[in-house]
Amino acid sequence: MKSKNEALIIVDVQNDFVSGGALEVKEGESVVPVINKLQEEFQFIVATQDYHPENHGSFATNHPHKNPGDFILLGGLNQILWPVHCVQESNGAEFHPDLEREKWSAVFQKGKNPQVDSYSGFFDNARRGDTGLGDYLKYHGIEKVYVTGLALDYCVKFTALDAKSLGFDTYLVADASKAVNLNTSDDEKALEEMKEAGITVIKSNELLKSH
Ligand code: VGL
Numbered sequence: 587m588k589s590k591n592e593a594l595i596i597v598d599v600q601n602d603f604v605s606g607g608a609l610e611v612k613e614g615e616s617v618v619p620v621i622n623k624l625q626e627e628f629q630f631i632v633a634t635q636d637y638h639p640e641n642h643g644s645f646a647t648n649h650p651h652k653n654p655g656d657f658i659l660l661g662g663l664n665q666i667l668w669p670v671h672c673v674q675e676s677n678g679a680e681f682h683p684d685l686e687r688e689k690w691s692a693v694f695q696k697g698k699n700p701q702v703d704s705y706s707g708f709f710d711n712a713r714r715g716d717t718g719l720g721d722y723l724k725y726h727g728i729e730k731v732y733v734t735g736l737a738l739d740y741c742v743k744f745t746a747l748d749a750k751s752l753g754f755d756t757y758l759v760a761d762a763s764k765a766v767n768l769n770t771s772d773d774e775k776a777l778e779e780m781k782e783a784g785i786t787v788i789k790s791n792e793l794l795k796s797h
């Protein structure tokens with residue numbers, strides 16, 4: 587069992603990010619049994635949920651003549667456009683049905699402001715809006731975080747980078763995360779970027795074999 591100052595962060599394990607979903611991560615659902623096993627080890631677990639209004643500026647359909655993969659300026663930031671995904675109250679925004687939720691302390695929703703995208707579970711991409719996750723973890727005495735979920739090259743990466751920047755000892759559990767890989771080896775690049783920031787990349791069995 588991990589100690590009380592260690593948290594598991596489960597990022598965006600939602601129907602739209604697994605096989606057949608609107609913004610499919612190939613074999614995204616393969617992280618579910620790994621994350622469920624990890625949850626048994628933790629006393630403190632939080633999850634994030636991508637939760638967009640229909641008019642969200644990251645949706646290609648909300649911009650004339652634009653397609654998913656195109657870039658625009660959104661709130662002054664370079665923004666890649668996505669298919670419509672994780673719309674509030676839709677099935678695609680729901681957590682994967684096999685994902686255990688009994689032990690979760692809280693869920694942090696993000697991406698609600700139509701004017702800015704929000705990959706990290708802590709801040710929006712402009713770092714203006716704050717979900718409260720950082721203060722919540724600190725209030726509960728958390729010092730060490732293990733980041734898991736979807737997608738490795740977007741929301742997982744930015745959540746881990748923000749955790750590290752906020753002073754948490756940050757671990758990325760590689761086999762508990764999968765990438766969208768719009769470009770080949772985006773997953774490798776994401777892992778490198780995280781390592782360079784001082785995040786420790788581990789495998790789930792390193793967390794499980796301690797007993
Ligand atoms: C995500 C793209 C857009 C993610 C969310 O959860 O990684 N990616 N919205």
Ligand code: ZN
Pocket residue numbers: 636638644671672697
């Ligand atoms: Zn999104």
